[in-house]
Amino acid sequence: MRNDIRRLREEAGLSQAALAEALGVSRQTVNSLENGRYDPSLPLAFAVAGYFRTTIEEIFHVDA
């Protein structure tokens, strides 16, 4: 699963730690999400999408 979390975070001028705190997860979790090593639960995916005021489909993309 690919995602645009890194791009959205950098556009928002946030550090991984700041985003992690906003989402209620650890910095390592944000790092793993950005690097595609960890696929989030549906509630966390909704939380990420809600934080960036967009939809899950706009952030997460299934690998072809």
Add this chain to the structure above:
Amino acid sequence: MSTPERSLSDGRFLVAFACGLVAVGILCLVFVLAGQPDTAAGALVGGLAVTGLALVVRWRAKRRGPTADGGFSRTLLGTTDERDKAILTASLAWVGLTAFLANAIGLAAVALGADGSTVIGAIEALLIAVLVGAFVWLSRRT
């Protein structure tokens, strides 16, 4: 939010710590009553070492706070998020799988004449090593 903060309070930790001490005492007493003072002494030293280690780890984790930069610290502090829980679950799955295999091998070893208590101790040490190793490995991979 997907990962509500849930920290292990000092009170709950102290209760768990006290229960650990009581368990060590009971185990020691059972060995003494069974006429095995050497085993009782070993259980006392080992038990106190483990509970003391738990106290030190808890203190270190608490000093670093809920944003502790390590899944192991967060697990001990009770501030895990969903990824930490997934890693812990997967690590425990590895422990369970290893336990099946280790018990089978241990049973065969005892049947072939190995000392039973030594085999049990070795299995215990192996399972702890697998838990720590799997946790570290999965933390780096996940």
